[in-house]
Amino acid sequence: MTPRFQDRVAVVTGSAQGIGRRVAERLLAEGARVVAVDRSELVHELRDAAGPGERLLTLTADLERHADCRRVMAEAVQRLGRIDILVNNVGGTIWAKPFEHYQEDEIEAEVRRSLFPTLWCCHAALPPMLEQGRGAIVNVSSIATRGVNRVPYGAAKGGVNALTACLALETAERGVRVNATAPGGTEAPPRRIPRNTALPSEQEKAWYQQIVDQTVCSSLMKRYGTIDEQVGAILFLASDEASYITGVTLPVGGGDLG
Numbered sequence: 385m386t387p388r389f390q391d392r393v394a395v396v397t398g399s400a401q402g403i404g405r406r407v408a409e410r411l412l413a414e415g416a417r418v419v420a421v422d423r424s425e426l427v428h429e430l431r432d433a434a435g436p437g438e439r440l441l442t443l444t445a446d447l448e449r450h451a452d453c454r455r456v457m458a459e460a461v462q463r464l465g466r467i468d469i470l471v472n473n474v475g476g477t478i479w480a481k482p483f484e485h486y487q488e489d490e491i492e493a494e495v496r497r498s499l500f501p502t503l504w505c506c507h508a509a510l511p512p513m514l515e516q517g518r519g520a521i522v523n524v525s526s527i528a529t530r531g532v533n534r535v536p537y538g539a540a541k542g543g544v545n546a547l548t549a550c551l552a553l554e555t556a557e558r559g560v561r562v563n564a565t566a567p568g569g570t571e572a573p574p575r576r577i578p579r580n581t582a583l584p585s586e587q588e589k590a591w592y593q594q595i596v597d598q599t600v601c602s603s604l605m606k607r608y609g610t611i612d613e614q615v616g617a618i619l620f621l622a623s624d625e626a627s628y629i630t631g632v633t634l635p636v637g638g639g640d641l642g
Contacts, residue, residue, distance in 0.1 A: 388623045393464045395419040395457065397447055397505060398473035400426035402572050403524065406615045407471055412439060414619075416469070419460045421445055424577050443543040447474050448503035450508070457508040465627030466516055469622045470509045472523045474501035475540070478579045480592045483535040494536035498526075498542045498577075506551060506562075513560045522621045523548050523564040527635055527642030532598050533591050539567075545633045552631030561630040563621040569608040569636020604639025 394411045398404040400422035408420045408430055419441045420430050428442045441463055445452040460467050475498035479490055487495075502523050513519030525548070526541040527533050544564060552562040584592065600606055617636045620626055635641045 387413075388619070388625070389469070390415035392416045392464050392468040393419070393460065394469035394622070395421065395460050395505075395509065396471045396500060397421045397468055398475070398524075399430065400424040401576055402632070403567070403570065403611055403614050403618075404471070405430065406611050407473065407618055408440075410615055410619055411469075417441075417464050419443065419456070419467075421447065421456050421466065423447070424474060426576060443461035445519065447505060448496050450504045453504035453508040454599065457505070457512065458513070461512050467509050467512050468519060470505060470513075470519070470521045471618060471622060472502040472505050472544075474505075475499075475524065475526075475537075475544075476579050477528070477534050477537045480533045480595055481588060482533055482591065486536060489584045491536045495540045495543075498537055498540035499547075502544050503547060505552075506547065510551075510555070510560070512581060514555070514558055517559040519555075519560040520622050520626075521551070521560065521562045522618050523562070524618065525564045525566040525633055525642050527566045527599075527602075527637040529566070529642050531602075533595050548633055549631050556630050561621075563626065563629060563631070564633040565614065565617045565621065566633050566635045566637065566642050567609070567614045568603055568635070568640050568642075569596070570614055570623070571608045572611055599637075599640070602640040603637055607638060609636065609638060 394416045396408045399408045399420040411418050417439045421443045445456050523544050525544040528538045529542045548564040
């Protein structure tokens, strides 16, 4: 079989660790040329997985800034000729607590982290995709759009879902598909660069445990998923196997529909 992504150019954001890193590794294994982007220098470690040749470009950028998103997409086109696939994986809960305990700046930070990188990257990658008449965008959302102790994060991911549906409607007849996955709880190694460097209080630990308990309870399978279970859904939507699918947010939460 020909690898699903042979010679496709894929931009993967948030690819220094976790789901994003595994997406980049799997794309490389299936023949893609990959632009791996993260704000952390850890992203450059992916070069060890790329093998010989010019199949991987690693870039550091702050994708909460529109200018950095434009720079990344421009460099991808300049260096690799086009953008066939965009996987928007930047985001994640910074704080976990009931909504009344959030401060104004924390709410803004959650939305900046989990909505704007996806919004900006779609905006920056769309022109070259439309010009070539082909493209697949996969946004990583979350089932936390219906969950406890993460209201600002859930609101941001709700925005990702709306972005996915609206952009798909605008671009379907011009060759660009736009879909999303909504991961549920996912087992992953400890983050090497935590989203929140402050040590949690006992109360904050209890609030986070409420998230874990609710996530497991809401899953029909009563467990967290694996990174590869999340990545499989992302790669399916990015591939030609999903050529007649657009505007969909696919829950990947063991039966939890979010």
